[in-house]
Amino acid sequence: xxxxxxxxxxxxxxxxxxxxxxxxxxxxxxxxxxxxxxxxxxxxxxxxxxxxxxxxxxxxxxxxxxxxxxxxxxxxxxxxxxxxxxxxxxxxxxxxxxxxxxxxxxxxxxxxxxxxxxxxxxxxxxxxxxxxxxxxxxx
Amino acid sequence: xxxxxxxxxxxxxxxxxxxxxxxxxxxxxxxxxxxxxxxxxxxxxxxxxxxxxxxxxxxxxxxxxxxxxxxxxxxxxxxxxxxxxxxxxxxxxxxxxxxxxxxxxxxxxxxxxxxxxxxxxxxxxxxxxxxxxxxxxxxxxxxxxxxxxxxxxxxxxxxxxxxxxxxxxxxxxxxxxxxxxxxxxxxxxxxxxxxxxxxxxxxxxxxxxxxxxxxxxxxxxxxxxxxxxxxxxxxxxxxxxxxxxxxxxxxxxxxxxxxxxxxxxxxxxxxxxxxxxxxxxxxxxxxxxxxxxxxxxxxxxxxxxxxxxxxxxxxxxxxxxxxxxxxxxxxxxxxxxxxxxxxxxxxxxxxxxxxxxxxxxxxxxxxxxxxxxxxxxxxxxxxxxxxxxxxxxxxxxxxxxxxxxxxxxxx
Numbered sequence: 001x002x003x004x005x006x007x008x009x010x011x012x013x014x015x016x017x018x019x020x021x022x023x024x025x026x027x028x029x030x031x032x033x034x035x036x037x038x039x040x041x042x043x044x045x046x047x048x049x050x051x052x053x054x055x056x057x058x059x060x061x062x063x064x065x066x067x068x069x070x071x072x073x074x075x076x077x078x079x080x081x082x083x084x085x086x087x088x089x090x091x092x093x094x095x096x097x098x099x100x101x102x103x104x105x106x107x108x109x110x111x112x113x114x115x116x117x118x119x120x121x122x123x124x125x126x127x128x129x130x131x132x133x134x135x136x137x138x139x
Numbered sequence: 140x141x142x143x144x145x146x147x148x149x150x151x152x153x154x155x156x157x158x159x160x161x162x163x164x165x166x167x168x169x170x171x172x173x174x175x176x177x178x179x180x181x182x183x184x185x186x187x188x189x190x191x192x193x194x195x196x197x198x199x200x201x202x203x204x205x206x207x208x209x210x211x212x213x214x215x216x217x218x219x220x221x222x223x224x225x226x227x228x229x230x231x232x233x234x235x236x237x238x239x240x241x242x243x244x245x246x247x248x249x250x251x252x253x254x255x256x257x258x259x260x261x262x263x264x265x266x267x268x269x270x271x272x273x274x275x276x277x278x279x280x281x282x283x284x285x286x287x288x289x290x291x292x293x294x295x296x297x298x299x300x301x302x303x304x305x306x307x308x309x310x311x312x313x314x315x316x317x318x319x320x321x322x323x324x325x326x327x328x329x330x331x332x333x334x335x336x337x338x339x340x341x342x343x344x345x346x347x348x349x350x351x352x353x354x355x356x357x358x359x360x361x362x363x364x365x366x367x368x369x370x371x372x373x374x375x376x377x378x379x380x381x382x383x384x385x386x387x388x389x390x391x392x393x394x395x396x397x398x399x400x401x402x403x404x405x406x407x408x409x410x411x412x413x414x415x416x417x418x419x420x421x422x423x424x425x426x427x428x429x430x431x432x433x434x435x436x437x438x439x440x441x442x443x444x445x446x447x448x449x450x451x452x453x454x455x456x457x458x459x460x461x462x463x464x465x466x467x468x469x470x471x472x473x474x475x476x477x478x479x480x481x482x483x484x485x486x487x488x489x490x491x492x493x494x495x496x497x498x499x500x501x502x503x504x505x506x507x508x509x510x511x512x513x514x515x516x517x518x519x520x521x522x523x524x525x526x527x528x529x530x531x532x533x534x535x536x537x538x539x540x541x542x543x544x545x546x547x548x549x550x
Contacts, residue, residue: 005493006548037489038506038519060519062487063549123489 005113005120006063013110014066019073021056030133034122039065043073043130051080055131062123064114069127075105081135088128095121142438144531150175151529161499164534169313169478169525170503171363172344174427178367181426185419192415194392208418211425212408218428219358219375220349226381228408229421232372233340234263236359237307239374239411240336241267243384244305244357250276253302255333258284258291258515259312259319262508264338268307282308284515288315288468292323303333310358311341314509314521315468316447316478318342325354334380340364344527345443345476346436350375362420366527367427371420374411381407388413439528443477446526446535450479453539457546467521477526480507486549488520494545495522500538 023029026044033040039061046053055073059066076084083104091108093099094115101109111124148154151173156163165173185207191200193208209224216224230236245268248254254268254277268279280303283294290308299306306328311318321337328335336357339348343360350358357380362371376384386393386404390413395403404410451466458464467480483491488504495502505520506513513520524538 006490011548036505038510038513039487040519062489064490065487117493120489120493 014063018070028134028137032130041130043134045134064123068124142442164500164537166524167501168527177430178426182423185422211421214425228374228411230372232361233359236374238267241271245271252304253278255306257282257308289317299327307336310337310339311476316475318474362424367424368420370417371424390414447477449535457543480521480523482518488522491522498541
């Protein structure tokens, strides 16, 4: 496994800013702050039936945070609350325990090199917290 | 004689270390400075020859520990030119020292009384006063900053009122490095009879102080930023003020007599030092201040301003005229300490700091516990290089080169 925190795929994800922006009329919205550095992620969600419809994120953050927000939004769109919760648990286990990522959202394994850098875990997890908070709001 | 930085560096074992063959360029002194051999030896000597509790035991080690602890207090008093060692209260750090004032002096304030802070404050000189506001109903007012990251003295004149009871401001900004015009603060406070507290965490590392000449009433700083150990700090206060303040924490060491009906308290400073104090840390702090006081202050200042100028020039070079690198603080060398913060459009401080670390350059990225100042400058955070006398031109050049390569990757 590379120990490079900034491989080209992560830098590209951050630059692409996939799903960046705001929804005009989100069904749910939540903001998460990182007290370490002042970074902030806002996730807007529109639902489609019982699943997740559109997602947009507004991210003031580092490369890792922006890349995670864009990738998470892209994967979660059209998915379910359960899939988001499972992905968050798996990413957390990957970062904190070095566990291997399995399941459908393999692209999140790009963040595995962050594991030895405990102070940066929250950069990757901040978008998950914002999305989880948005999804937990009553519809 | 030129300042012999190589000789000074040799006193700091950690500077000779390397990670994966990459030498260390330690530029995070505003957070924690390194300890010279003299301090490491003093702590080791104390722990191996005098380790015991202080102020109570009568055995040989207890006597030696007490002598060392109170000797450290005298060393601190000399460093800040206190009127007497009794004006020196050992705390766990600057934060604890400010909280002590808020929980003691502050408890004498009431609704409508005002505490005046500044936009430049570290959170540790904001939050204790907000907690006091919640307890006592005081009002908090704020001296604004200038675009150069200094105190706005026009704002100062507008902010001081007859209800101002305390002006609590930083002596040197931990973000911009700007030195506060203490004379102006003291004069404004004196007009309304307000007391003055200085957060000296970023000033104390840069040579002995004269708190009496400064004309302030309280002064706080930390051991780990003045080449000493963690877990020790200092509150200096004028004796009359300390005498009038109630205890903060209760416990052993701070009492005169205890019955279930009533407790009477020890004199200052022990009244504010409940429980077993950080003895070895105090000894280390005393050794650190004795070491710092022996440096040639003028030569050190000249050396550090040379490095600061080189660093500021380096930031301009790295920017290459793109206008992306913005210094958050004074652009020149006047009335500043060697603390340089900058923001780069399109590059996050944590990413910059992480990439610098790969080249051995230790800097700080983030909001530096100064979020109101970050809001003022419209940034979430900055990257900060903060220098100490043991830094040399090699450190600055390594930093500038590493920053150039980091920005090439990130932008």
